[in-house]
Amino acid sequence: xxxxxxGSLSNMESFEKIRTLLISRFxxxxxxxxxxxxxxxAFYIAPEQLPEVCRFLRDHEATYFDFLSCISAVDxxxxxxxxxxxxxxxxxxxxxxxTLKVRIANDRHPDRLPALPSVSSVWRTADWHEREAFxxxxxxxENHPDLRRILLPDDWEGYPLRKDYQEAETYHGxxxx
Amino acid sequence: xxxxxxxxxxxxxxxxxxxxxxxxxxxxGSEEMVINMGPQHPSTHGVLRLQLITDxxxxxxxxxxxxxxxxxxxxxxxxxxxxxxxxFTDRMDYLASMNNSHAFVMGVERMLGIxxxxxxxxxxxxxxxxxxxxxxxxxxxxxxYGIDIxxxxxxxxCFRDREHIMNMLEWASGSRMLYNYIWxxxxxxxxxxxxxxxxxxxxxYFKPKLIELDELLTTNQIFISRTAxxxxxxxxxxxxxxxxxxxxxxxxxxxxLRRVDGxxxxxxxxFEIPVGKGEAxxxxxxxxxxxxxxxxxRESVKIIEQCLxxxxxPLKRTPEFDPRALVPKKVNLKPQDYYVRAENPKGELGFYxxxxxxxxxxxxxxxxxxSFNNLSVLPELAKGVLIADLIAILGSIDIVLGEVDx
Numbered sequence: 396x397x398x399x400x401x402g403s404l405s406n407m408e409s410f411e412k413i414r415t416l417l418i419s420r421f422x423x424x425x426x427x428x429x430x431x432x433x434x435x436x437a438f439y440i441a442p443e444q445l446p447e448v449c450r451f452l453r454d455h456e457a458t459y460f461d462f463l464s465c466i467s468a469v470d471x472x473x474x475x476x477x478x479x480x481x482x483x484x485x486x487x488x489x490x491x492x493x494t495l496k497v498r499i500a501n502d503r504h505p506d507r508l509p510a511l512p513s514v515s516s517v518w519r520t521a522d523w524h525e526r527e528a529f530x531x532x533x534x535x536x537e538n539h540p541d542l543r544r545i546l547l548p549d550d551w552e553g554y555p556l557r558k559d560y561q562e563a564e565t566y567h568g569x570x571x572x
Numbered sequence: 573x574x575x576x577x578x579x580x581x582x583x584x585x586x587x588x589x590x591x592x593x594x595x596x597x598x599x600x601g602s603e604e605m606v607i608n609m610g611p612q613h614p615s616t617h618g619v620l621r622l623q624l625i626t627d628x629x630x631x632x633x634x635x636x637x638x639x640x641x642x643x644x645x646x647x648x649x650x651x652x653x654x655x656x657x658x659x660f661t662d663r664m665d666y667l668a669s670m671n672n673s674h675a676f677v678m679g680v681e682r683m684l685g686i687x688x689x690x691x692x693x694x695x696x697x698x699x700x701x702x703x704x705x706x707x708x709x710x711x712x713x714x715x716x717y718g719i720d721i722x723x724x725x726x727x728x729x730c731f732r733d734r735e736h737i738m739n740m741l742e743w744a745s746g747s748r749m750l751y752n753y754i755w756x757x758x759x760x761x762x763x764x765x766x767x768x769x770x771x772x773x774x775x776x777y778f779k780p781k782l783i784e785l786d787e788l789l790t791t792n793q794i795f796i797s798r799t800a801x802x803x804x805x806x807x808x809x810x811x812x813x814x815x816x817x818x819x820x821x822x823x824x825x826x827x828x829l830r831r832v833d834g835x836x837x838x839x840x841x842x843f844e845i846p847v848g849k850g851e852a853x854x855x856x857x858x859x860x861x862x863x864x865x866x867x868x869x870r871e872s873v874k875i876i877e878q879c880l881x882x883x884x885x886p887l888k889r890t891p892e893f894d895p896r897a898l899v900p901k902k903v904n905l906k907p908q909d910y911y912v913r914a915e916n917p918k919g920e921l922g923f924y925x926x927x928x929x930x931x932x933x934x935x936x937x938x939x940x941x942x943s944f945n946n947l948s949v950l951p952e953l954a955k956g957v958l959i960a961d962l963i964a965i966l967g968s969i970d971i972v973l974g975e976v977d978x
Contacts, residue, residue, distance in 0.1 A: 542588075
């Protein structure tokens with residue numbers, strides 16, 4: 396785990412390199428958009444290609460993003476009509492970080508959850524992180540091995556981290572307000 | 573985007589997984605038994621409930637149930653400004669509060685763009701209190717691990733020495749465990765007069781004690797038989813499950829964010845990164861995880877000595893020094909997002925911020941707790957082990973439920 400050559404690359408250089416790699420492998424359609432202005436540049440990935448892109452980034456010898464730090468589900472706001480799921484990747488051999496984002500349109504109807512493919516087959520870390528995103532934000536992950544609520548009880552109503560979440564008056568007849 | 577929506581009017585989708593889970597429990601064989609360990613079991617180090625499917629003494633499957641200590645950290649953080657959230661971060665990993673607020677504060681400072689302007693004295697004080705807290709956290713890990721295995725003395729010795737650290741941090745911050753000491757842009761207050769000398773006395777006292785503690789457990793034959801070759805975690809599995817901190821290093825990966833990211837003043841400080849070598853058994857077993865923590869205490873002592881040297885030398889306290897000089901009245905951030913990570917005693921602690929315009933209240937704060945990820949590997953580690961070994965494995969992971977459930 397010594398400092399490798401690629402590890403000395405600046406964040407921006409490796410970002411450009413990863414873009415070239417992704418486009419040559421998956422074509423232009425995999426990267427929907429880019430966010431470059433922030434402190435950590437990010438790719439917006441097409442949801443249906445997410446697991447393949449992740450597997451490619453994990454296994455490719457120039458990237459080896461073998462460590463999934465975090466999956467965060469973000470509610471873009473009541474009027475935005477979208478949810479964003481953010482993946483923070485780290486490469487232990489190259490000491491690099493990368494941010495991937497997936498934006499999903501949704502009308503916030505409680506019976507129609509935003510859905511995207513699970514990456515728990517790529518990194519097992521995603522298993523619990525996706526359960527948490529499902530539990531608190533109501534994001535449905537397809538092909539997840541065990542998508543139960545993780546922090547809240549199984550019979551909880553609603554998704555508390557959504558901006559339009561209304562607390563229930565009672566839970567099993569117990570006043571909770 | 574219609575295909576990215578799931579119709580759930582007829583039946584909620586998550587009930588499928590819930591039914592599969594219930595069916596698994598209903599379909600246990602006549603030889604098998606379901607045992608609940610926790611949420612009130614002392615060896616689960618908090619309110620963790622483990623559902624074991626056992627065959628005699630053999631654990632066939634472990635199903636962890638979390639959430640008993642869920643205090644809605646992320647929801648709280650969305651309703652108040654950054655400074656007010658710091659006391660809440662203290663309550664996540666309540667054994668290492670300083671490290672939690674340090675990570676949080678670093679993220680906000682980086683977004684504000686003032687991370688390069690923090691005076692050296694403040695940075696050294698931060699590192700000093702964080703390393704003191706790291707020792708305290710590791711002492712608890714080692715002491716309670718001894719209890720799990722059946723050794724009572726190390727527990728008492730660890731708590732005796734930890735008490736000195738608690739007293740010192742109380743002296744500095746006014747609180748014993750939940751400090752709210754590290755603030756955005758500075759500190760709550762400078763170190764009390766005489767703190768450096770008192771801390772140096774503690775280090776002089778603590779170093780021989782560490783050798784005693786080491787002799788008590790590390791080479792203890794009973795301890796080795798209970799921990800060596802138990803719960804072996806290969807490095808590839810550890811990485812794939814997102815394990816970090818001593819868990820990952822015990823599996824032989826030299827990965828310490830204090831070195832990788834080089835945040836705060838860690839690049840100016842000399843210390844080693846201990847890794848598991850399988851001295852008592854296999855690399856990545858319970859004994860290695862214990863040993864990495866003992867070695868890390870030793871490294872933390874080195875870091876503290878270097879901090880004290882500089883804090884009482886070139887960075888000595890002056891009457892006009894104000895640790896709150898850079899503390900912003902209002903944290904005005906442009907809309908952006910940032911993921912900050914730092915090396916907690918338990919591993920990589922991350923905060924993901926999404927800010928919004930014209931307010932100092934974040935849109936979203938996600939906390940990535942190291943214990944949460946380290947615990948997720950337990951069902952994998954515990955397949956086919958004895959129930960007694962499960963206690964040894966769980967203790968070696970060193971979880972804090974306040975952070976698992978947040």
